[in-house]
Amino acid sequence: MSITVDVLSRQGQFTLDLAFASEGRVTAIFGASGSGKTSLVNVIAGLTRAERAKVTIGGKVLADTARGVHVPPLRRRIGYVFQDARLFPHLSVEGNLSYGAWFTPRAERYADRPRILELLGIGHLLARPVRDLSGGEKQRVAIGRALLASPRLLLMDEPLASLDQTRKAEIMPYLERLRDELRIPIVYVSHSVAEVMRLADDIAVLSQGRLLAFGPAREIAQRLDIVPEEERDEAGAIIDMTVAAH
Numbered sequence: 696m697s698i699t700v701d702v703l704s705r706q707g708q709f710t711l712d713l714a715f716a717s718e719g720r721v722t723a724i725f726g727a728s729g730s731g732k733t734s735l736v737n738v739i740a741g742l743t744r745a746e747r748a749k750v751t752i753g754g755k756v757l758a759d760t761a762r763g764v765h766v767p768p769l770r771r772r773i774g775y776v777f778q779d780a781r782l783f784p785h786l787s788v789e790g791n792l793s794y795g796a797w798f799t800p801r802a803e804r805y806a807d808r809p810r811i812l813e814l815l816g817i818g819h820l821l822a823r824p825v826r827d828l829s830g831g832e833k834q835r836v837a838i839g840r841a842l843l844a845s846p847r848l849l850l851m852d853e854p855l856a857s858l859d860q861t862r863k864a865e866i867m868p869y870l871e872r873l874r875d876e877l878r879i880p881i882v883y884v885s886h887s888v889a890e891v892m893r894l895a896d897d898i899a900v901l902s903q904g905r906l907l908a909f910g911p912a913r914e915i916a917q918r919l920d921i922v923p924e925e926e927r928d929e930a931g932a933i934i935d936m937t938v939a940a941h
Contacts (some may be wrong), residue, residue, distance in 0.1 A: 696753040696880045698722060698848070700739050704745035711735060713746075713906035715896050717815045719896025723912070724884045726901035732884045735901070736850050739882065740775055741768035752848050752880065774841030774879075776851045779831035782825045788836050789821040793845030812864060813840050814872050830860035835869060842879070849873075852884045863890075870894055892916055 701714035711731045712715040724732045737743040741749055741757065744765060750758040757766045774795070782791045796804060815835045820828065828836065831855065834854055841849060855863045857940040867890075874894060887890050891898055891912070898915040908921050913935070915921070 723895035
């Protein structure tokens with residue numbers, strides 16, 4: 696499903712000015728802290744109104760300032776997963792998972808609940824209070840809540856940033872399963888080379904509010920000049936191959 700973004704947004708001294716279009720299952724927004732990643736996804740989600748914005752998902756126009764179109768965030772049907780899980784502490788896991796679906800018209804609900812619970816490995820957690828979950832479990836529940844709202848697009852804003860390496864390693868296989876088994880486009884925000892190279896089809900590299908580079912992950916992987924210096928220890932290679940036997 697195609698995603699097109701064309702944005703000009705000024706916030707104080709910072710200006711976000713870029714455009715790209717992606718057909719990938721996972722489009723990564725990559726860049727150093729302060730490059731404009733979160734500002735961009737907030738425009739996509741409709742949380743920020745920009746001076747110029749054209750956002751489409753699968754041909755459906757969510758924002759077009761030239762035509763005076765601004766679909767409210769609630770009606771954009773976008774699942775947003777934040778750095779911290781932001782679960783409701785007074786609800787159980789079951790209550791949190793059910794919350795998003797309440798805002799989706801019944802005729803537009805497509806989420807396969809048993810399959811999502813199985814993909815994320817959270818079926819056994821339903822009765823638990825949120826306070827009894829590990830960091831990795833909370834993030835998986837937050838992803839499940841977003842998916843059960845039957846979104847047109849899943850926005851993930853550095854969902855692993857608050858986790859230690861063990862929890863990151865725990866969640867990455869779940870993210871890969873979502874990418875490979877569900878037909879929901881994902882915009883994945885990160886400053887980690889390892890994460891975006893492992894997950895993304897297309898990568899948009901941001902620097903100071905501008906688009907420094909955009910293209911398939913295998914091409915961007917070769918551009919060490921656009922990787923922030925603090926991330927270069929994670930640089931690696933992408934190899935396409937078919938496993939002949941296991």
